[in-house]
Amino acid sequence: MAEDAYFEVTTPLDRHVRVTAAYWDVIVTLKHPIMRGKEDLVRQALQTPIEIRQSRSDPSVYLHYGVEPPYLICAVVKYLNGDGFIITTYRTSKIKEGTVVWTP
Template sequence: MKEDKELLFNVATPLGFKVSTTKSYWEYITTIKHPHIKGMESDVILTLKNPDCIRRSKVDENVYLLYREIEYHNKNYHMCVVTNRNKGIIITAYITDRIKEGVQIWKKSK
């Protein structure tokens, strides 16, 4: 992470680890990687704070995928925020129609 003044947000997850991103990295995600989520910072923050479920990557045990159901273009989808738990950073975020494979490690109580 560069300087604090560039910090866009720093959010605690239900598992107790914090995730942050900078303005410049968020710009990279929303310009290059996934432009469809531009302007959806509040959905990403809410997904980090209050996900429906959290899954751990099969490939990298430090990578956690946090999912929350959202409405996008009048249909139900999932916001997925991919994080590195050890580094406390967002790797990427995107909208998907299904929850990916991986080990479920947390699920919201109903």
């Protein structure tokens, strides 16, 4: 695990994704406070998603979906030079449009 990583996982696409503690704090403080304390659900969405889609607007961005009934958890990841990092994560009631790249 990288020194500054808050957590790091490998996705079913065999890609490594990480987030720093500082950036996780930005997500749960400014972007989506509802996600505070939901690190395990985000890890699960990345490691064992129900679906992964490629963003329609940015081909380097992938949306990994997990479940938190009655909602879904979406972990949005950008891949640059082989490295993946979480852009944001949020709860949603539906999967966004985009190209399906992986299903179990």
